[in-house]
Amino acid sequence: MxxxxxxxxxxxxxxxxxxxxxxxxxxxxxxxxxxxxxxxxxxxxxxxxxxxxxxxxxxxxxxxxxxxxxxxxxxxxxxxxxxxxxxxxxxxxxxxxxxxxxxxxxxxxxxxxxxxxxxxxxxxxxxxxxxxxxxxxxxxxxxxxxxxxxxxxxxxxxxxxxxxxxxxxxxxxxxxxxxxxxxxxxxxxxxxxxxxxxxxxxxxxxxxxxxxxxxxxxKQSVQLFVLSPKYKEIADAITGDFHRGVTVLDGKGWYTQHSVQVVMVITRKTDLNLLLKCINSIDSNAFISVSSVTGVYGKGFDTIKFRKTDKK
Incomplete structure (x- = not known):
């Protein structure tokens, strides 16, 4: 499109x-x-x-x-x-x-x-x-x-x-x-x-x-951590379809002692259901953690506003 x-x-x-x-x-x-x-x-x-x-x-x-x-x-x-x-x-x-x-x-x-x-x-x-x-x-x-x-x-x-x-x-x-x-x-x-x-x-x-x-x-935002062997496809889908920044973290499963990649993304709560459907369509077995965040500031989210004070 x-x-x-x-x-x-x-x-x-x-x-x-x-x-x-x-x-x-x-x-x-x-x-x-x-x-x-x-x-x-x-x-x-x-x-x-x-x-x-x-x-x-x-x-x-x-x-x-x-x-x-x-x-x-x-x-x-x-x-x-x-x-x-x-x-x-x-x-x-x-x-x-x-x-x-x-x-x-x-x-x-x-x-x-x-x-x-x-x-x-x-x-x-x-x-x-x-x-x-x-x-x-x-x-x-x-x-x-x-x-x-x-x-x-x-x-x-x-x-x-x-x-x-x-x-x-x-x-x-x-x-x-x-x-x-x-x-x-x-x-x-x-x-x-x-x-x-x-x-x-x-x-x-x-x-x-x-x-x-x-x-x-x-305006409420949520933070997702996604563990999946198809992390590249998931990250590409999130950035391409939802225009959200994605961070891929290196991790290690302590039980298996295997290296894993963790996809981290922050998005609006209103986009959560569509995002979960997107991830599920790529990997139905992906491990997903969702948590609410109290504030997100930066491009695409809220702007930090300070009270203006007179310079001395």
Whole structure:
């Protein structure tokens, strides 16, 4: 397979996963949060406050407010990030409006209205967090405060989920200062606003936790030691098919007193099953040891980030 075809397949996979994540994010809002006049964080939270106050569909204000942050992301995070995020913003803005307009009420009624606001807060946060985590893991963003979080994360070892959490607190609290109206046109009273703020805090705690859990899982690495007489074929397959560096170590089996070669490789946990299948197809009797590693830094993995200090 040529490099061009490989790049096309990689890009197709990334955008496909981004679409899946965005659908999850949109459904979390359209089904569970918006019908209950619930407020979240980020630009989506601001846009929801605008919709509750003015009736302007969330998709329009969501798109407009993201433009400034998108320009900043293009300069700091590069064109690759910007392209995916432009796609994500368009998709989310259109999805929010189409979802509210065309999603049947007989679906929303039993899922959202009848289950109560607390359950809807939890379900909406889980769906939105899963979708946002999947989108970020593929180099994109749903826009808003997660763009800021990724910009900061580029230079500091700061969890994106924690960054989003603290930025969203202000947005949730600000919802109390803006008059809100329900779908039937009635004004939301102060007691309901306070309840909405509490649910908003629950939402941002859950969504930040889900984002961190998803990103931790997608970035987790594993270390493999493989003992096999076909170590050359295995090493060639790993470097050729998975584009991972391989180290061949000289060893000695103490029981047999025979010299052996040990293939060592570190890869993402998401590639583990395919890697094991590859090794098994070459040598079904290969001895394989798999262990999790707490951190891997260098080319193809994470980058060590230090806090910048002034030189004396």
């Amino acid at each position: 040529s490099d061009i075809k490989k790049n096309v397949l990689v890009s197709f996979k990334e955008y496909l996963l981004i679409i899946v994540g965005l659908v999850s994010y949109v459904l979390g809002w359209v089904i569970f949060l918006i019908p209950n006049n619930l407020v979240g964080g980020g630009v989506t939270g601001i846009s929801s406050i605008i919709q509750y106050a003015t009736g302007i569909p969330i998709g329009y204000s969501y798109f407009v407010l993201n433009l400034v942050l998108l320009i900043a992301a293009l300069f700091v995070l590069g064109k690759g990030f910007g392209g995916k995020t432009v796609f994500a913003i368009f998709f989310t803005a259109i999805g929010m409006n189409l979802g509210q307009e065309y999603l049947p009420s007989d679906i929303i009624q039993p899922l959202a209205i009848e289950n109560g606001k607390l359950m809807c807060t939890i379900m909406g946060a889980i769906l939105a967090g899963f979708g946002m985590g999947m989108t970020i893991s593929q180099g994109g963003s749903t826009g808003g405060t997660d763009i800021i979080a990724l910009i900061v994360n580029k230079y500091r070892n700061v969890s994106p989920g924690k960054m989003i959490l603290w930025m969203d607190v202000f947005i949730i609290l600000s919802s109390m200062l803006v008059p809100s109206y329900t779908s039937d046109g009635s004004l939301v009273n102060w007691s309901d606003k306070i309840t909405t703020v509490v649910y908003g805090f629950i939402y941002i705690v859950i969504i930040s936790t889900v984002i961190d859990l998803y990103l931790a899982g997608s």
